[in-house]
Amino acid sequence: MSTKVFEVIQPGPLTTIQDLGRSGYQQFGVPTSGALDNYAYRISNLLVGNAEEAAALEITLFGCQLRALRETMIAITGADLAVTVNGAPAPAWESLSLKQGDVLSFPRLSSGCRAYLAVAGGIAVPKVMKSASTYTKAGIGGFGGRPLHKGDILQANQSTTSVKVVRMLSEYIPVYGNQIEIRVIPGPQDDLFTEDGISTFLNSDYTVSAQADRMGYRLEGPRIQHKEGADIISDGIPLGVVQVPGDGLPIILLVDRQTTGGYTKIATTISVDIPRIAQAKPGDKINFKKVDEEQAVALLKKYEQQMETIKSRLYA
Amino acid sequence: MIYKEPRFLSGGDHAIFIELGDSIDPDVNQRVRNLKLAIEKADILGVVELVPAYRSLLVYFEPLQISAAEFRETICNLLQSLASSELPKRMVIEIPVTYGGEFGPDLELVASHNNLSAAEVVRIHSGARYLIYMIGFMPGFPYLGGMSPEIATPRKTTPRLKISPGSVGIAGTQTGIYPAESPAGWQIIGRTPLELFHPNQEPPSILQAGDYLTFASITPEEFTIIRESVRKGTYQLAKKDIA
Numbered sequence A: 001m002s003t004k005v006f007e008v009i010q011p012g013p014l015t016t017i018q019d020l021g022r023s024g025y026q027q028f029g030v031p032t033s034g035a036l037d038n039y040a041y042r043i044s045n046l047l048v049g050n051a052e053e054a055a056a057l058e059i060t061l062f063g064c065q066l067r068a069l070r071e072t073m074i075a076i077t078g079a080d081l082a083v084t085v086n087g088a089p090a091p092a093w094e095s096l097s098l099k100q101g102d103v104l105s106f107p108r109l110s111s112g113c114r115a116y117l118a119v120a121g122g123i124a125v126p127k128v129m130k131s132a133s134t135y136t137k138a139g140i141g142g143f144g145g146r147p148l149h150k151g152d153i154l155q156a157n158q159s160t161t162s163v164k165v166v167r168m169l170s171e172y173i174p175v176y177g178n179q180i181e182i183r184v185i186p187g188p189q190d191d192l193f194t195e196d197g198i199s200t201f202l203n204s205d206y207t208v209s210a211q212a213d214r215m216g217y218r219l220e221g222p223r224i225q226h227k228e229g230a231d232i233i234s235d236g237i238p239l240g241v242v243q244v245p246g247d248g249l250p251i252i253l254l255v256d257r258q259t260t261g262g263y264t265k266i267a268t269t270i271s272v273d274i275p276r277i278a279q280a281k282p283g284d285k286i287n288f289k290k291v292d293e294e295q296a297v298a299l300l301k302k303y304e305q306q307m308e309t310i311k312s313r314l315y316a
Numbered sequence B: 001m002i003y004k005e006p007r008f009l010s011g012g013d014h015a016i017f018i019e020l021g022d023s024i025d026p027d028v029n030q031r032v033r034n035l036k037l038a039i040e041k042a043d044i045l046g047v048v049e050l051v052p053a054y055r056s057l058l059v060y061f062e063p064l065q066i067s068a069a070e071f072r073e074t075i076c077n078l079l080q081s082l083a084s085s086e087l088p089k090r091m092v093i094e095i096p097v098t099y100g101g102e103f104g105p106d107l108e109l110v111a112s113h114n115n116l117s118a119a120e121v122v123r124i125h126s127g128a129r130y131l132i133y134m135i136g137f138m139p140g141f142p143y144l145g146g147m148s149p150e151i152a153t154p155r156k157t158t159p160r161l162k163i164s165p166g167s168v169g170i171a172g173t174q175t176g177i178y179p180a181e182s183p184a185g186w187q188i189i190g191r192t193p194l195e196l197f198h199p200n201q202e203p204p205s206i207l208q209a210g211d212y213l214t215f216a217s218i219t220p221e222e223f224t225i226i227r228e229s230v231r232k233g234t235y236q237l238a239k240k241d242i243a
Helices: A038-047 A193-202 A270-278 A293-314 B024-040 B070-081 B108-113 B118-126 B219-233
Strands: A002-011 A014-018 A056-060 A064-068 A072-080 A095-098 A103-105 A112-121 A153-157 A179-186 A206-212 A216-220 A231-236 A242-244 A251-255 A260-263 A265-269 A285-290 B001-011 B017-023 B047-052 B056-061 B088-099 B130-134 B141-144 B160-163 B169-170 B174-177 B183-184 B187-191 B212-215 B239-241
Touching: A014 A038, A038 A056, A038 A072, A038 A112, A038 A293, A056 A064, A112 A179, A179 A270, A179 A293, A193 A265, A193 A285, A193 B212, A216 B160, A216 B183, A231 B017, A270 A293, A270 B118, B001 B024, B017 B024, B017 B070, B024 B047, B024 B056, B024 B130, B056 B070, B088 B118, B088 B169, B088 B219, B108 B118, B118 B187, B141 B174
Parallel strands: A179 A285, B088 B212
Antiparallel strands: A002 A064, A002 A153, A014 A056, A056 A112, A064 A103, A072 A095, A072 A112, A179 A265, A206 A216, A206 A285, A216 A251, A231 A260, A242 A251, A242 A265, B001 B017, B017 B056, B047 B056, B088 B187, B088 B239, B130 B141, B130 B212, B160 B183, B169 B174, B169 B187
16 A cells, blocks of 8 residues: 655756666666665665665755655655755654655755655555666656656555654764775776776776766776777676776766676776765765775675664664 | 686676677677576576676676675586586567668668668568677667678768667668667668567567577558557567577
8 A cells, every 4th residue: 555655846956766776687788777875775764664675765966855745754864965844954864754744855965965765664666677766768667767857746655664763873874075985896807908007097086077877977087098999899787897988087887877888897896885986976086996806795794784783773 | 719718707796707708709699698598597596687798698696695706616517517408499589670761761871882772781681680699788779690791881970869769770780679769870771660678578678688580571551550569469479499
């Protein structure tokens, strides 16, 4: 059973419905999509007593405004968009009770790039290829395959758990700065770059360009030198891979990336650093640091253990 | 050429490429398909998703369930027993196409570029069997091999901003079908009334890597009839198994 929960007063530049993404369809040319900042997204659901993978809103930058159509519990995580309820400041990273008619606004960007709004019970939309995630480019999933528009009415499922107000442990709330270090594992085609090229990549500061979206982040900075050329026989594109086309400028490929491509890929972002890229915005600085597979897996293990700790302490 | 030993390339902490050869070649691609099917059949714990390409398979895995090293070992064992394992047959799928006119505005250009008549271009294009090397670029878009060099034509110098779903085109020595509306620099020679991609069907793409397709020339009247039956969901795709 689902009932109306929000009316969209203003959608902001890009607000979409996302979940953990769709798995198994890249072989048919369909990207996974899903929440770009998997950490903030999963926590938002935990704060309202949902399963981690319930559908939620991904709100990009500021300007979104929603009206509650009934009483509901929500939680906002991710970017600090100076959230207000009826004009009064409201807390993020904790569960928040709304009454019918309350107006929720995201008026200003303080830090980060994408906020997540979870609703108790989860946003209700039909699943397409087993996921609620929106892939706007092909009009697949979410709210009719598109970003939210003014006047859209969102439905949420009935919450099955009784939700109490919970607050995220402050030590686990990320701080989003303007300069991030992204850890990468070399490959798949690091052998097609010169030593100088690899050194440029690992020792330069890059700037997030205006072409930065859910598909990928184009970076500006020193050009990375190939040995012979940038073209390869097209192959798959892992999440977080850093592609370097002929112009030598790196592109970090993200959840809405094309499933295959024909440019050299110098390194791949480790899983736990994807959420940090998700919160970087045009103008922010990125530098890359090489790690090995063992370090990456150890960090991922720690990340998942932290998620378990958060769960047990939230529901203690 | 198929490599003697597969090359394992890193795709980060959660993905690995298995590269099986050095070229775009039907034998290499068949080995990619066979390996994909063998991994699916082996139902390996921690394997999340497989993406076949021309000469490599990208495998997404859950690193907290299986390590890349364990996975590499499993793959080497699978590759050794690949020849003897039973694999599903490949299919040839027939794609009806109306060539020329409003359906294929560049047919005449492709003909004159190659000093052929439009009818000869249609005969050559619909007379070949094409290997679906992989699906990529956009949902349901097939990368095809096997087009005759006799009808090869460079891309348009100025791409069209919009082409219709189902457009069949030529770009250099490649031919392909656009499943959805898109900007395109390809020379459009015809259009199919079929819908290559259905988000709500399982599998969503009627074309799959490793299968073959052929094009069959149909009249504009037949286009309308097939289009109607596709819309009603009554169209029977013409396909047959091959050895």
